[in-house]
Amino acid sequence: xxxxxxxxxxxxxxxxxxxxxxxxxxxxxxxxxxxxxxxxxxxxxxxxxxxxxxxxxxxxxxxxxxxxxxxxxxxxxxxxxxxxxxxxxxxxxxxxxxxxxxxxxxxxxxxxxxxxxxxxxxxxxxxxxxxxxxxxxxxxxxxxxxxxxxxxxxxxxxxxxxxxxxxxxxxxxxxxxxxxxxxxxxxxxxxxxxxxxxxxxxxxxxxxxxxxxxxxxxxxxxxxxxxxxxxxxxxxxxxxxxxxxxxxxxxxxxxxxxxxxxxxxxxxxxxxxxxxxxxxxxxxxxxxxxxxxxxxxxxxxxxxxxxxxxxxxxxxxxxxxxxxxxxxxxxxxxxxxxxxxxxxxxxxxxxxxxxxxxxxxxxxxxxxxxxxxxxxxxxxxxxxxxxxxxxxxxxxxxxxxxxxxxxxxxxxxxxxxxxxxxxxxxxxxxxxxxxxxxxxxxxxxxxxxxxxxxxxxxxxxxxxxxxxxxxxxxxxxxxxxxxxxxxxxxxxxxxxxxxxxxxxxxxxxxxxxxxxxxxxxxxxxxxxxxxxxxxxxxxxxxxxxxxxxxxxxxxxxxxxxxxxxxxxxxxxxxxxxxxxxxxxxxxxxxxxxxxxxxxxxxxxxxxxxxxxxxxxxxxxxxxxxxxxxxxxxxxxxxxxxxxxxxxxxxxxxx
Numbered sequence: 001x002x003x004x005x006x007x008x009x010x011x012x013x014x015x016x017x018x019x020x021x022x023x024x025x026x027x028x029x030x031x032x033x034x035x036x037x038x039x040x041x042x043x044x045x046x047x048x049x050x051x052x053x054x055x056x057x058x059x060x061x062x063x064x065x066x067x068x069x070x071x072x073x074x075x076x077x078x079x080x081x082x083x084x085x086x087x088x089x090x091x092x093x094x095x096x097x098x099x100x101x102x103x104x105x106x107x108x109x110x111x112x113x114x115x116x117x118x119x120x121x122x123x124x125x126x127x128x129x130x131x132x133x134x135x136x137x138x139x140x141x142x143x144x145x146x147x148x149x150x151x152x153x154x155x156x157x158x159x160x161x162x163x164x165x166x167x168x169x170x171x172x173x174x175x176x177x178x179x180x181x182x183x184x185x186x187x188x189x190x191x192x193x194x195x196x197x198x199x200x201x202x203x204x205x206x207x208x209x210x211x212x213x214x215x216x217x218x219x220x221x222x223x224x225x226x227x228x229x230x231x232x233x234x235x236x237x238x239x240x241x242x243x244x245x246x247x248x249x250x251x252x253x254x255x256x257x258x259x260x261x262x263x264x265x266x267x268x269x270x271x272x273x274x275x276x277x278x279x280x281x282x283x284x285x286x287x288x289x290x291x292x293x294x295x296x297x298x299x300x301x302x303x304x305x306x307x308x309x310x311x312x313x314x315x316x317x318x319x320x321x322x323x324x325x326x327x328x329x330x331x332x333x334x335x336x337x338x339x340x341x342x343x344x345x346x347x348x349x350x351x352x353x354x355x356x357x358x359x360x361x362x363x364x365x366x367x368x369x370x371x372x373x374x375x376x377x378x379x380x381x382x383x384x385x386x387x388x389x390x391x392x393x394x395x396x397x398x399x400x401x402x403x404x405x406x407x408x409x410x411x412x413x414x415x416x417x418x419x420x421x422x423x424x425x426x427x428x429x430x431x432x433x434x435x436x437x438x439x440x441x442x443x444x445x446x447x448x449x450x451x452x453x454x455x456x457x458x459x460x461x462x463x464x465x466x467x468x469x470x471x472x473x474x475x476x477x478x479x480x481x482x483x484x485x486x487x488x489x490x491x492x493x494x495x496x497x498x499x500x501x502x503x504x505x506x507x508x509x510x511x512x513x514x515x516x517x518x519x520x521x522x523x524x525x526x527x528x529x530x531x532x533x534x535x536x537x538x539x540x541x542x543x544x545x546x547x548x549x550x551x552x553x554x555x556x557x558x559x560x561x562x563x564x565x566x567x568x569x570x571x572x573x574x575x576x577x578x579x580x581x582x583x584x585x586x587x588x589x590x591x592x593x594x595x596x597x598x599x600x601x602x603x604x605x606x607x608x609x610x611x612x613x614x615x616x617x618x619x620x621x622x623x624x625x626x627x628x629x630x631x632x633x634x635x636x637x638x639x640x641x642x643x644x645x646x647x648x649x650x651x652x653x654x
Contacts, residue, residue, distance in 0.1 A: 081110055081111060081114040082114075084114055086115070086118060086120055086123070089111060089114060089115050089118075089123075090123070092111060093111060093127055093130075096108065096111070097130065097131070097134060097136075102134070102136055105136065105137065105138065105139045105141075105142060106141075108131060108136065108142065109139070109141045109142050109145065111127075112124050112127060112128070112142060112145050113145060115127070116145055116148065116149060119152070121149035121150075121152050121153050122149075122153070124145060124146070124149045125146060125149055125150070128142065128145075128146050138166075139171070140166070140171045140172075140173075140174060140177075143162055143163075143165075143166040143171060143177070144173075144174060144176055144177040144180065146159075146162050147159045147162050147163060147166075147177055147180050147181065148176075148180040148183075150162065150184070151180050151181060151183050151184030151187070152183075152184075154184075154187060154188060156181075156184045156185065156188050156190075159180070159181060159184050160181075163177070163181065175201075175206055175207070175208070175209060175212065178197065178201055178206065178212075179208075179209075179211055179212045179215055181197060182194050182197060182198060182212060182215050182216055182219075183215050183219075185197065185219070186215060186216060186218065186219025186220075186222065187219070187222075189223060191219055191220060191223050191225065191228075194216055194219055195216065195232065198212070198216055198236075202236070202239050202241055207241060208236070208241055210243075210244045210246045210247055213233075213236070213243050213244070213247040213250075214246065214247055214250050216232065217229050217232070217233075217247065217250050217251055217254065218250070218254075220232065221254040221258075224258075226254060226255050226258050226260050226263060227260075227263060229251050229254060229255070230251060230255070230263055230266075230267055233247065233248070233251055233267075234270075237274070242275065242276070243276075244276070245276055245278075245279060245282070248267070248271055248276060248278070248282065249281055249282055249285070251267060252264055252267060252268070252282055252285050252286060253285050255267070255289075256285055256286065256288065256289035256292075256293075259289070259292070259293040261286075261289050261290060261293050261294050264286050264289055265286070268282065268283075268286055278311075279311065280306075280311050280312065280313065280314050280317065283302065283303075283306045283311060283313075283317065284313070284314065284316045284317040284320065286302060287299045287302055287303055287306075287317055287320050287321065288316075288320040290302065291320050291321065291323070291324035292324075296321070296324045296325060296328060296330075299320070299321060299324065300321065300333075303317065303321060312344070313344075313346075314346065315341075315346050315347075315348075315349055315351075315352070318337055318338075318340075318341045318346065318348075318352065319349070319351045319352050319355065321337055322334055322337055322338065322352060322355050322356065323351075323355035323359075325337065326355050326356055326358070326359030326360075327359060329359070329363065334356070338352075347379070348379075348381075349381065350376070350381050350382065350383070350384055350386075350387065353372060353373075353375075353376045353381060353383075353387065354384070354386045354387050354390060356369075356372055357369045357372050357373060357387060357390045357391065358386075358390040358393075360372065360394075361390050361391065361393055361394030361397070362393075362394075362397075364397070364398065366394055366395075366398060366400075369390075369391065369394055370391075373387070373391060382414075382416075383411075383414075383416065384416060385411075385416055385417070385418065385419050385421070385422060388407060388408075388410075388411040388416060388418075388422060389418075389419075389421050389422045389425055391407055392404045392407050392408060392422060392425050392426055392429075393425045393429075395407065395429070396425060396426065396428065396429025396430075396432070397429070399429075399433060401429055401430060401433055401435070404426055404429055405426070408422065408426060417449070418446070418449075418451070419451065420446075420451055420452070420453075420454055420456075420457070423442060423443075423446045423451060423457065424454075424456045424457055424460060426439075426442055427439040427442050427443060427457060427460050427461060427464075428460050430442065430464070431460055431461065431463060431464025431467065432464075432467075434464075434467060434468050436461065436464035436465055436467070436468055436470070439460070439461055439464055440461060443457065443461060453484075453486065454486065455486060455487055455488065455489055455491075455492060458477060458478070458480075458481040458486055458492070459491060459492045459495050461477055462474045462477050462478055462481075462492075462495055462496060462499065463495050463499065465477065465499075466495070466498070466499025466500075466502065466503060467499075469503055471499065471500065471503050471505055471508075474496070474499055475508075478492075478496055490521060490522070490523075490524060490526075490527065493512065493516055493521065493527065494526055494527055494530060496509075496512055497509050497512060497513060497527065497530045497531065497534070498530045500512070500534070501530060501531070501533060501534025501537065501538075502534075502537075504537075504538070506534045506535065506537075506538040506540070509530075509531065509534055510531070513527075513531055523554075524556070525551075525556050525557070525558070525559055525561075525562060526561075528547065528551060528556065528562070529559075529561045529562050529565055531547060532544045532547055532548055532562065532565050532566060532569075533565045535547065535569075536565060536566070536568065536569030536572065539572075539573070541569050541570065541572075541573050541575070544566065544569055545566065545569075548562065548566050558589075558591065559591065560586075560591055560592065560593065560594050560597065563582060563583075563586040563591055563593075563597065564593070564594065564596050564597045564600060566582055567579045567582050567583055567586075567597060567600055567601065568600045570582065571600055571601065571603075571604035574608075576604050576605065576608060576610075579600075579601060579604060580601070580613075583597070583601060592624075593624070594626070595621070595626035595627070595629060596629075598617060598618075598620070598621035598624075598626055599621075599628060599629045599631065599632045601617055602614055602617045602618060602621070602628070602632055603631065603632055603635055605617065606632075606635060606636070606639065606645075607635070609644070611645075614649075615649075615652070618649070618652045618653060619652070622652065627653060627654060628653030628654065632653060633650070633653060633654075636649050636650055636653060637650075
């Protein structure tokens with residue numbers, strides 16, 4: 001880090017500067033502790049590695065684009081800078097630096113500001129250097145522009161150097177200048193320095209505005225410091241710098257996105273008790289957060305509280321509640337809110353209809369969903385990708401694949417193009433119906449349209465191939481996924497292992513499993529359940545039991561699936577005593593057997609002719625509210641037919 005030292009004169013006017021530069025009390029330090037080197041503007045430019053324009057090439061560029069078609073003053077006066085293009089801006093700068101006398105610094109500032117708005121920060125800095133070499137003196141505004149540019153290019157040391165030079169020349173930094181520095185600190189992950197700077201700004205009489213507050217709050221949220229953001233707002237209010245409604249809105253929105261609803265509700269209460277009253281935007285944000293992360297009843301309570309205070313809900317408020325109520329299947333409440341919404345002359349929008357259609361489709365209410373879709377059209381509300389994707393998902397779920405494919409064609413004809421969610425939905429429907437080649441055709445078409453397949457796309461297609469027993473193509477697809485750089489998650493690997501094990505490819509599955517152990521992928525109990533099942537299915541019961549016994553050493557707790565899989569493996573090998581011992585151990589460990597566990601053991605003892613143990617297990621199973629499954633009842637019917645059992649067994653099971 002640069003050594004930074006600034007010499008400040010001892011006059012009273014410089015006291016503010018001393019404090020800002022750490023020359024006063026220790027509590028006022030805002031610059032990095034190793035001081036600030038007195039860099040000239042051209043030194044800063046020369047040392048900035050990120051600049052894409054050298055001074056020499058910049059001068060050539062200026063000469064190339066400058067012209068004499070119109071006086072620069074007339075151009076600036078006629079609003080030429082409003083929508084200026086970069087090449088024209090460089091040409092105008094060329095005209096200005098050739099003029100004698102030079103234009104005023106105000107006119108240069110306007111041009112530099114226009115280019116900075118284009119985010120061409122390197123060009124602005126190069127122009128500043130050219131002005132410096134020509135002897136054009138910078139003012140507070142141009143220095144502030146340069147500081148902003150260095151901050152936006154993550155060159156904070158140079159921004160601080162410019163600040164030092166500017167203050168040495170007697171310019172007092174403005175709130176805009178210091179806000180730019182705050183932004184630089186935040187983007188440089190130097191939050192503590194940013195907070196320290198703002199504290200000093202307040203102490204020295206600067207009144208932070210909404211932009212300043214919002215800049216720092218965004219920085220806190222970028223660094224996952226939600227509680228610190230709330231504490232910061234409280235501290236500023238205590239110092240007499242009351243944050244605006246916009247600032248509160250930013251904080252509440254940031255907290256909601258992280259699901260910290262207790263923090264949000266506390267902040268809302270503080271607002272209600274304080275001078276700033278929450279508006280419909282604030283309430284809607286909190287209601288949306290409660291719907292997503294807490295309980296819809298709390299959201300409804302807040303909705304009623306908001307209405308009692310005379311704050312009228314808007315479409316966004318209703319949409320959050322309707323979407324949540326739909327997900328819970330609370331149709332009467334949904335209908336009530338819809339009626340209320342229409343009475344208030346708040347027309348449902350595409351978001352409202354999307355929530356309703358999606359929920360109806362998921363509940364299997366296709367006719368109702370299609371009616372709502374038609375109602376959208378009648379109301380001249382254009383369906384979007386989400387609408388079509390929900391309808392396509394509903395058709396796929398009910399094996400109406402031809403209609404799903406027609407819906408895709410129809411949405412394209414309406415100029416609404418499928419996204420990755422739409423494509424994945426259709427691929428999933430096709431694969432579940434064992435039409436994996438049609439799924440691959442959709443995959444190829446989406447690639448041609450520029451839609452890149454994601455983890456879900458590849459995993460779904462692999463699963464489809466395994467479902468039809470095509471292990472080779474499934475593995476080829478996995479290799480393609482790796483070569484395409486598509487991230488693989490635990491679900492991808494679990495599907496790969498499950499597919500290989502189910503298709504009798506235990507050895508290949510074990511190779512993948514060992515590779516996973518060597519990688520950084522954290523294996524969960526589901527992964528081990530798949531491998532144990534594969535080993536049991538292949539008759540490798542000893543290896544399966546050894547892996548089962550090692551789970552606790554790996555920090556994993558076997559679940560009901562693990563125990564049931566192992567019990568089933570023992571039963572397949574006619575090791576009923578081992579199976580029953582594990583069944584007893586399972587209950588000791590407070591892993592409660594499910595219907596599959598009981599039925600597996602009952603079938604094993606029935607086949608062995610042990611009616612006494614079978615009856616005990618059936619009674620225990622029935623006391624747990626489980627009943628015989630299709631395989632067990634089928635076995636009992638066969639044994640009844642052979643005369644090995646009487647009808648009492650059938651009565652006990654049903």
